Amino acid sequence: MDALKKKVLVARRAPAAVIERLAAHFEIDAVPDDRVLPPDELRARLQGKAGAYITGTERITAELLDACPDLRAVCTMSVGYNHIDLAACTARGVLVTNTPDVLTETTADFGFALLMATARRMSEGERLLRDGGWKSWAWDFLAGAEVHGTTLGILGMGRIGQAIARRGRFGFGMQVVYHNRSRLAADTEAELGARYLAKDELLRQADHLVLVLPYSAEAHHCIGAAEIALMKPTATLVNIARGGIVDEDALAAALRKRLIAAAGLDVFEGEPRVNPALLTLSNVVLTPHIASATLPTRQAMALLAADNLVAALTGAVPPTPLNPQVLSA
Numbered sequence: 407m408d409a410l411k412k413k414v415l416v417a418r419r420a421p422a423a424v425i426e427r428l429a430a431h432f433e434i435d436a437v438p439d440d441r442v443l444p445p446d447e448l449r450a451r452l453q454g455k456a457g458a459y460i461t462g463t464e465r466i467t468a469e470l471l472d473a474c475p476d477l478r479a480v481c482t483m484s485v486g487y488n489h490i491d492l493a494a495c496t497a498r499g500v501l502v503t504n505t506p507d508v509l510t511e512t513t514a515d516f517g518f519a520l521l522m523a524t525a526r527r528m529s530e531g532e533r534l535l536r537d538g539g540w541k542s543w544a545w546d547f548l549a550g551a552e553v554h555g556t557t558l559g560i561l562g563m564g565r566i567g568q569a570i571a572r573r574g575r576f577g578f579g580m581q582v583v584y585h586n587r588s589r590l591a592a593d594t595e596a597e598l599g600a601r602y603l604a605k606d607e608l609l610r611q612a613d614h615l616v617l618v619l620p621y622s623a624e625a626h627h628c629i630g631a632a633e634i635a636l637m638k639p640t641a642t643l644v645n646i647a648r649g650g651i652v653d654e655d656a657l658a659a660a661l662r663k664r665l666i667a668a669a670g671l672d673v674f675e676g677e678p679r680v681n682p683a684l685l686t687l688s689n690v691v692l693t694p695h696i697a698s699a700t701l702p703t704r705q706a707m708a709l710l711a712a713d714n715l716v717a718a719l720t721g722a723v724p725p726t727p728l729n730p731q732v733l734s735a
């Protein structure tokens with residue numbers, strides 16, 4: 407063992423190529439079983455570590471940072487970073503990186519697949535078939551909502567939102583409307599054929615609404631009873647962002663009363679626990695946070711997180727830093 411090598415924690419099971427890459431530079435403490443470390447154990451294992459390779463399941467709080475003064479870099483294998491107190495990291499000079507771009511198209515594919523599955527009642531149809539409920543043909547049997555040519559609403563028009571917009575516009579001839587904290591540049595809007603709307607207007611106009619905004623305190627439950635009440639009774643709601651964006655109790659109540667037609671959810675508040683009210687409904691498609699889950703994409707995310715960690719601790723500029731100001735400080 408090289409006493410001069412910096413120590414890093416690999417908090418979850420990672421591809422062999424990641425371990426190989428990190429091992430060339432660091433002494434690795436890889437958590438042997440693939441479980442989520444409870445906060446106390448995470449804190450204990452981070453003692454003496456200069457870097458942490460984490461995923462969306464490890465929470466990095468100010469309290470944890472104070473207890474781990476050697477920590478200089480936190481590299482998450484995820485584009486979302488709401489599990490990391492970024493301000494606290496920056497204040498303590500801890501560099502944080504995430505894994506944008508490499509998952510954009512894959513995640514957009516899934517968002518669109520979930521929209522299709524939800525609007526066209528695919529899970530409901532499969533459940534019925536497996537349960538022996540397919541008795542014959544009927545003109546309105548499992549009739550769902552039209553997708554092509556309808557209005558696609560996107561809340562959160564970042565990279566993934568734009569990739570979904572392209573699929574809707576160029577693949578399905580949809581009218582694309584969106585709302586975002588900041589409006590896109592005119593040439594990007596023109597390229598996507600996307601029209602900016604105020605949030606309430608977006609909710610009113612969308613036939614299918616896809617949520618792709620980052621989670622933050624202000625985004626918490628930003629889709630609740632009042633927002634759902636603005637939507638069309640025929641509308642589909644798809645969430646591939648973070649569970650906390652939707653008030654799940656309000657959504658379950660709305661789905662039960664058919665205030666909107668259906669929902670497709672890949673993310674949940676408190677996941678992997680799923681709100682029991684959602685589990686009882688037939689007009690919701692539920693998937694276990696897998697929007698970026700293809701092997702090539704997950705490998706690319708993992709290697710990018712490793713590259714970030716190597717750069718962060720060897721004096722190079724990491725490819726995708728979230729608080730680059732730490733580098734210049």
Ligand code: DGY
Binds near residue numbers: 462483485486698
């Ligand atoms: C991400 O990258 O943020 C995805 O949600 C997977 O965790």
